[in-house]
Amino acid sequence: MGINLEFERPLAPLREQLEGLDKEVAAGATDELRLRRDAVAAELERQSRELYAELNRWQKVQVARYQRRPQTLDYAKAIFTEFVELRGDRAYADDKAIVGGPARLDGQVVMLIGHQRGHDTKEAVERNHGQPHPEGFRKALRLYRLAEKFGMPLLTFLDSSGASPGLEDEERGQAWALAENIAAMTELRVPIIASVIGEGGSGGSLALGVADRLLMLEHSVFSVATPEAAASIVWKDSKHAPEAAEALKLTAHDLLELGVADRIVPEPAGGAHSDQAATAEALREALLHELQALRSVPLERLLADRYEKYRRIGTFYE
């Protein structure tokens, strides 16, 4: 993904103006300067809100994938008072496309696990663009078990276009790793809240995404496959990705309507990347709210509800 989002270009002049005014205010603020600065900021927010309200699905995919969009480790810092990253699958390697460990949310101990794509090219390469190898999923599985053992609610953050599809992944049983994670999540004896924070896609996201509650950030997407992959299957040409994105109905609002997502977490006017702190706060509040609700549900009820939640998904006639 490029440095800038193409459709945000109309906002560039206002952004520059605001940046300049911020510098001037910092150098020596006068009331008049502050008023001018605030007026420009308000105008930028108004235009951002308008722009973001009308994004088509393909543009939403661009926002969801945007390299400046906050990722799991950003939220780990912003939302949780404490987080310790645990490493490795105890079998083969430590996969940096998935990060996880115990964390404190408003004093409550939880297990936090999420995909991490990387914010720049170097980090993205190190983390395989957030496409986990089997050892990443097996690390997550180890942490699921740890969470269960100590009764820590599991919070997962989904931000992966899918599991890595290379030769080494086939050799190490990628499909088997995914299946084991999905299986473990269907019967894990702690509450699970999954949040889609960016681009959720395919089995590589579902392997972190079977949950009692599925939250989606307003401009995140969650799809059966990337629009490119779906286009190459249905159109036999990945260039049709924009049409595929439209047809796949992959936005937060689509998933809420389809009954797959449970809650949309609102983003600031210009998307999560425009105000990371505000996004983190909104997500924190939503997580606290859902966690409190789930904690009051008896465990056997929770597991039966989880089974039913997935059992009901599907459209067919008899």
Place this chain on the structure above:
Amino acid sequence: MRSLFRRAAPGTPGGERGDKDIPEDVWVRCPSCREMIYSREWEAGFKVCAKCGYHTRLGVRERVALLLDPDSFEELDGGMRSGDPLRFAPDGIQPYGEKLKSQAAETGLLEAAVYGRGGLDGLPVVLAIMDFSFIGASMGSVVGEKIARAAEVARRERRPLIICSASGGARQHEGIIALMQMAKTVAAIKALGRARLPYISIMTDPTTAGVTASFAALGDCILAEPGAVIGFAGPRVVEQTIREKLPPGVDTAEFQQRHGMIDMVVPRRDLRAATARMIRFFQDAVASTREVPAGAESGAESGGNGRPAPEPALAVTVAG
């Protein structure tokens, strides 16, 4: 199975015989080694080439005949049809609703999976079969629902479950609903396991993506047919990813066995016996323990398909 082999032109085998009086459909050509095979022999051998061992894909009826005792198969929910949750109809692409109809007309199937009760070597079982000819046996709502119901019927009636999988993955036309079938099927399979009932996964050509990565990978024992393509991404996508030509044999049954992912590569003629043998191991073991498995339920509730469930099948057979 129309697509994989062609009927030979009359008179071609050997070339020297005056074949005028032999019907055209007497010979078939092996799709792999091109050997001419007498069609009765070909059908009797369940479409395995006697010369090179190539296993041609089987349809649902052929699979039932291969695995189950004659006339023992009782299909359940045979009339189930898919909805169109996304109203998938982008410009220039056949709308999903129409595609389902044209596929049904072409294949004679209503969906890519069939399931029901049957007897396997005398054992009462639940069997589900996927048929690649229907939209690449992709998993959408109906495949997901049938697999989940197969596991639930097996659990209620205390029968072992056998699934013959084949699939190109999740059905794109159903988007996220298709992806969620992975969780749904897996949840049902895990519930079956908690009731300590055996699940034998038989992987056939090709088993890939969302189906391998959900219920197919979770068999108590995983069998596969020789030469079957089995994997996650499949060889074509792997080649595109690494931008290199792969050596032959990547993502085959033999490759997966070598890498520890499946238990046995079983020639088609031995599949029924191998399946029965594994079921008997598990059943006899359970029968000899006194512990009541968690999740075991009585067979008294209704069958989930509008019919009352029959008396629970006798889960124990004496070996030998």
